[in-house]
Amino acid sequence: MIWRISMSEKTVREMNDVEKRHHSLSARVFHSTLLGAIVLGVVSLAIGLGLYTYALLRSYISESFNLSNSAACILKKVVDVESLSNEVMQAYKNQSEAELNEVGSEAYKKRFSYFTQRDDYKLICSVLSDFLSSSNVQAIYLAMYDRESSSIVYIADPDETENICLPCDWEKTDKKAIDAFFSWDGSSMLYDIEKTEKWGWICTSGVPVKNKSGEIVSFVLSDISLLNVREGMKNFLFQYLIAMLLLVNIVGIVSAKRMKKYVVTPINLIASAAQKYVDDKKNGKTLTEQFSSLNIRTGDEVENLGLIMEDMEKDLSEYEKNLTKVTAEKERIGTELALANRIQVDMLPNIYPAFPDRPEFDIYAKMNPAREVGGDFYDYFLIDDDHLYLVMADVSGKGVPAALFMMASKIILGNNALAEKSPAKILEKTNEIICSNNRENMFVTVWLGILEISTGKLTCANAGHEYPAVSEAGKNFELLHDPHGLVVGGMAGMKYKDYVIQLKKGSKVFVYTDGVPEATASSQEMYGTDRMVEALNQNVSATTENILANVRSSVDGFVKDAEQFDDLTMMCLEYIGS
Missing domain, CATH: 3.60.40.10 (PPM-type phosphatase domain)
Incomplete structure (x- = not known):
């Protein structure tokens, strides 16, 4: 019996041991298992990475929001936030367009430096500084949004570095984010994610500070950089890949060994018996017991295949006994039909x-x-x-x-x-x-x-x-x-x-x-x-x-x-x- 391998034009007899192993069923099973495990791993990685990223991001947002909420509660109890907020916003709005464009300059900073000398400003910065030092956020500050100019106006910032935002400092922001902050109903966490030129991707979370009339006078806001999320994703990806590679190799090796024991070896025995059966027939041996001598006990379809081949061997032996009789009968019928054809032709005039x-x-x-x-x-x-x-x-x-x-x-x-x-x-x-x-x-x-x-x-x-x-x-x-x-x-x-x-x-x-x-x-x-x-x-x-x-x-x-x-x-x- 000759097996034709789709990857090669050689027959099984012409292949060397290396080629046979290369085209063996166990190798294919191992490769298929490996490929399947890799595909499954990639899919699960994508899902797991997405879930992990979402959970990590939610954790950071929750921390930032809770920090802002706690700071707002403390500020309401210890200081009159409304007075400072209203005066800063009034000073901001009283500026001309030319003066507004001077933001960041020394003249601009000097113009509003008097706010930093106020006791309420210092107390607010002190409270916010305590919260900043005990958290993972990058910044926490008091600010107010100006809807008319789609800007955020800073009121108090505890930052002591050169990046400090002084009272009346302002910068453009997203109008949709402003609307979201002003329309917040308190049923969920309040945050906005945007990409900035200076800080990259950041998440700004906060809560509004209201006066006795329920009007928003300012917001306690905290910023957290999403670089932390990216680092967390890298660590998760590295650990997952190592675990997946180990698991894939273990599963592939175990599957290949079991496949070789319960499928490949029995099939090779059946193939060898089939080859010997063909050789016996070529040598004129009529009675053979190649399949009957197999002892395959796998308890599955491979064992059934061995039993079927054994029955086939017996049936073919019986068939061969009757084949000569059938062939002789067919030859007799063929001879008689040929004779009938000649008689029929002779019955018709044909000269x-x-x-x-x-x-x-x-x-x-x-x-x-x-x-x-x-x-x-x-x-x-x-x-x-x-x-x-x-x-x-x-x-x-x-x-x-x-x-x-x-x-x-x-x-x-x-x-x-x-x-x-x-x-x-x-x-x-x-x-x-x-x-x-x-x-x-x-x-x-x-x-x-x-x-x-x-x-x-x-x-x-x-x-x-x-x-x-x-x-x-x-x-x-x-x-x-x-x-x-x-x-x-x-x-x-x-x-x-x-x-x-x-x-x-x-x-x-x-x-x-x-x-x-x-x-x-x-x-x-x-x-x-x-x-x-x-x-x-x-x-x-x-x-x-x-x-x-x-x-x-x-x-x-x-x-x-x-x-x-x-x-x-x-x-x-x-x-x-x-």
């Missing part, structure tokens, strides 16, 4: 020229059965010196039964033709004989004609057969829609009608079975009578033999390689005259 001593007419016929023996037949013979008997028939069914019925029908028709000169009477007598003993309900379509040689008068009758094609003295063939009777053998007591075709010198009559128009191409399209008439008219003046050859060539060109399912029988008569 040409058919009547070399009768120059008044020329006739040629041909039958090609779809199987070894068929149900079509034709016949012609001289009833007397002036009358030529012609018949074209098609028996229902195929194969041996049709051939037997065909031979009986041919003999009965021929015998009746010797006693009757009327085609209709011949068909009626034949129908009565066949219907009297036809338990298989078989039937035959028949076109029958008797030519009066001296005059060219062709008397015909049709029992359910195909329309004949007639050519008058060099003219094109045309289908003759003659009167039809019921098929012979269809019903007892049937009557048939004679009709006459007057042949002139050079006239031709072409009759055929349904195998010609019903020849079918691979596209399921039938040949049809139109194509048949076209083939007949390729060369109307051709001999009868060549006319049949033209039709057969046309049929073969149409059906091409499609299988022939019906007998193909044709006959052509040319009347030459005296």
Whole structure:
């Protein structure tokens, strides 16, 4: 047995050990498990990283918000935030546009430095400084948003570095964030995440400080840098990758070992037994026990495969015992069918020229059965010196039964033709004989004609057969829609009608079975009578033999390689005259 590996053109016998291991099932299972684990790990990493990032971010936001909330509560108790906030905002709004643009300059700082000398300012900064030193936030401060200019105005900042934001310092901010802070209803944490040029991504969280009337006078805000989140993500990613690599390798190794033990090794045993089985058969050994000697106990489909192969080995041994008998019987049947075919061919006139001593007419016929023996037949013979008997028939069914019925029908028709000169009477007598003993309900379509040689008068009758094609003295063939009777053998007591075709010198009559128009191409399209008439008219003046050859060539060109399912029988008569 030869295994074809898709990655290589070599057979198993031609492979070395390294190539076999490379294409082994255990290696593929290991690689597949590894790949699957990696894909699963990447997916879980993405999900885990997202959840971790979300949880970490929420933790930082919660810390920042709670810090701002606690600071706001303390400030309300120890200092009058409203007074300082209102005065800073009033001073900010009293500036001209030119003065506002001086923010950050020494003149600007000096202009509002008096706020830093106030006791309430110092107390606020002291409280905020205590909260800042005990937390992870980067900044905590008191500020107010100016909706008109979409700016944040700083009121108090405990920062002691050069980055301190002094009272009335301001900077532009996002209008949506301002609206969110002013419309906060207290049901959730209040925060805004934005990217700044100076600090990068930061999260600003806070709570409003309100006066006794419930109006917002300022906000206690705290900033936390999201760089901490990024560092946390890096640490999580590093730890997860190490754990995933270890887990993937462990799972892959364990899976490969189990696969080798329970699948690969048993399959290799079965493959080896199959190879030995083939070798035994090549060496002429009839009784083998290669699969029967296997002892596979995996308790799964692989064990079932071994048992099935064992049963197959036994069944093949039994099959081989009967194969010789069956082969001999088939050869006997083939010989008998070949003999039946020869007998059938010999029953039909097939020597040409058919009547070399009768120059008044020329006739040629041909039958090609779809199987070894068929149900079509034709016949012609001289009833007397002036009358030529012609018949074209098609028996229902195929194969041996049709051939037997065909031979009986041919003999009965021929015998009746010797006693009757009327085609209709011949068909009626034949129908009565066949219907009297036809338990298989078989039937035959028949076109029958008797030519009066001296005059060219062709008397015909049709029992359910195909329309004949007639050519008058060099003219094109045309289908003759003659009167039809019921098929012979269809019903007892049937009557048939004679009709006459007057042949002139050079006239031709072409009759055929349904195998010609019903020849079918691979596209399921039938040949049809139109194509048949076209083939007949390729060369109307051709001999009868060549006319049949033209039709057969046309049929073969149409059906091409499609299988022939019906007998193909044709006959052509040319009347030459005296």
